[in-house]
Amino acid sequence: PLPDGIGGQVIEQAILDLIDSAEETIDYCVYNTSREFVVNALKAAHQRGVRVRVLTDNQTWNSAFDPPPPFPVFYGSPGDGIMHNKFIVVDAALPDKATVVAGSMNFTNGNMFEDYNNVLIIRDQALAQAYTTEFEEMWGSSGPQPDYTQARFGEDKTDNTPHLFTIGGIEVECYFSPSDHTESHIIGTLEAAQHDIEVAMWTFTSDPLGDALVQAHQQGRDVRAIIDQGNEYPYLLAQGLNVTDHPPDEMIHHKYAIVDAQVPGPATAVVTGSHNWTWSADHINDENTLILHDAGIANLFLQEFEARWHELVTPATEVNVQPLRCYPNPATDHVVLEGLPQGALTWAFVGTDGRLLEGGRLPEGAERRLEVRHLPKGACFLLVW
Numbered sequence: 001p002l003p004d005g006i007g008g009q010v011i012e013q014a015i016l017d018l019i020d021s022a023e024e025t026i027d028y029c030v031y032n033t034s035r036e037f038v039v040n041a042l043k044a045a046h047q048r049g050v051r052v053r054v055l056t057d058n059q060t061w062n063s064a065f066d067p068p069p070p071f072p073v074f075y076g077s078p079g080d081g082i083m084h085n086k087f088i089v090v091d092a093a094l095p096d097k098a099t100v101v102a103g104s105m106n107f108t109n110g111n112m113f114e115d116y117n118n119v120l121i122i123r124d125q126a127l128a129q130a131y132t133t134e135f136e137e138m139w140g141s142s143g144p145q146p147d148y149t150q151a152r153f154g155e156d157k158t159d160n161t162p163h164l165f166t167i168g169g170i171e172v173e174c175y176f177s178p179s180d181h182t183e184s185h186i187i188g189t190l191e192a193a194q195h196d197i198e199v200a201m202w203t204f205t206s207d208p209l210g211d212a213l214v215q216a217h218q219q220g221r222d223v224r225a226i227i228d229q230g231n232e233y234p235y236l237l238a239q240g241l242n243v244t245d246h247p248p249d250e251m252i253h254h255k256y257a258i259v260d261a262q263v264p265g266p267a268t269a270v271v272t273g274s275h276n277w278t279w280s281a282d283h284i285n286d287e288n289t290l291i292l293h294d295a296g297i298a299n300l301f302l303q304e305f306e307a308r309w310h311e312l313v314t315p316a317t318e319v320n321v322q323p324l325r326c327y328p329n330p331a332t333d334h335v336v337l338e339g340l341p342q343g344a345l346t347w348a349f350v351g352t353d354g355r356l357l358e359g360g361r362l363p364e365g366a367e368r369r370l371e372v373r374h375l376p377k378g379a380c381f382l383l384v385w
Helices: 008-021 036-047 109-113 125-139 182-191 207-218 232-238 279-283 295-312
Strands: 025-030 051-057 073-076 086-090 099-103 119-123 164-167 170-177 196-203 222-229 242-245 255-259 269-273 287-293 325-327 334-338 346-351 356-361 368-371 380-384
Touching (some): 008 036, 008 109, 025 036, 125 170, 196 295, 232 242, 255 295, 295 356
Parallel strands (some): 051 073
Antiparallel strands (some): 086 099, 170 287
């Protein structure tokens, strides 16, 4: 289920509605929480008999849990790392209700209303049960109270969850750090790219992931990245990649990569979650990562990336505007494009709702034709670049 609109208020209301709808259980595993509205909703759920378990990090503020709430809060620590997850599992035992909330957002005023983040709300019992297994490994028990003697964090955890799911016809991969070697799966997704990669990253210090982007660039992939902080930024810049930093006060708190969203194909995917591209995230922190193989989801993330990119990058190239014709309009079988420059160009039909309908490479020639008879009837936009 996706709420209508964007922004912190819409996201928070969707999460409050989910908590209010819980019937049996809520497992709340978030690095930092200052939003009292969220904690008040958890208190109300607890009061109506829902089992509420909260797991958070012991090195951050978590002001909304002070004074202590009536349900158990476990301040866990993976040793040298941090418990950096941001996920909620609701009603994992109920097939029609089991839901996972995941993404990059802490439940703080800054992260929710000032910084750039993404949140996924996924209703699927198998995925919810995998997240529950991860939660209970850190919780130390399957009961309402944590067992501190059995709790496992960071490098003490094991790879004990399934990784491949099919949700609503979409292939989804799920990995938890550090037990599941998440970075290797992210690299594999990047290496599969055939056309383009877009990255928005809060902290980027991982040399293997930086090298994977350089390799994709050298192989002719269109690679762009927005990096808020980290020493991979100057390295990628020196290697000739199209990257930019993020000087505004609001953080790019995202941790996502998009593969082949411009020209969808077998490798099209989105990587997102709590996992910054750092050594700590892969080796000592508690993190979660989802890889979603779906062109529609990739297009949604691409729209967000383009909005941030165009806020930061001002083209300095003079454009020689040529007359462009697209006919017939409306069309039933095909459209003809005239006036385009020669060379490799990419096209995409986009619906009025912003969803990608189809895309690909334009054939060479002064007159270029695109078949449209198989597209759904109705208005759409044709993009060429």
